[in-house]
Amino acid sequence: MKSSVSGVCEYCPEKAETNLYHSNLTLTRTDGTEYMGLDSKLELCGECYEKMVISEQIEYWKIHMAEERNRSS
Ligand SMILES: [Zn+2]
Numbered sequence: 001m002k003s004s005v006s007g008v009c010e011y012c013p014e015k016a017e018t019n020l021y022h023s024n025l026t027l028t029r030t031d032g033t034e035y036m037g038l039d040s041k042l043e044l045c046g047e048c049y050e051k052m053v054i055s056e057q058i059e060y061w062k063i064h065m066a067e068e069r070n071r072s073s
Pocket of ligand 1: 009010011012013014044045046047048049
């Protein structure tokens with residue numbers, strides 16, 4: 001199977017070893033543009049990959065905590 005990675009991070013202009021990240025979120029890039037991450041694959045360098053995992057976890061917890069609040073009220 002042929003790999004589709006180009007070796008360029010899609011989030012920062014870094015040329016690095018990239019990983020494909022399967023995103024489920026709409027993300028706002030550092031330059032303010034929005035990335036519609038729904039059901040798409042992002043090619044990210046290790047650093048951005050980690051940031052993305054963390055921000056997705058934060059989003060997850062925000063949603064989760066909002067749901068908890070709604071349940072208890
Ligand atoms: Zn990057």
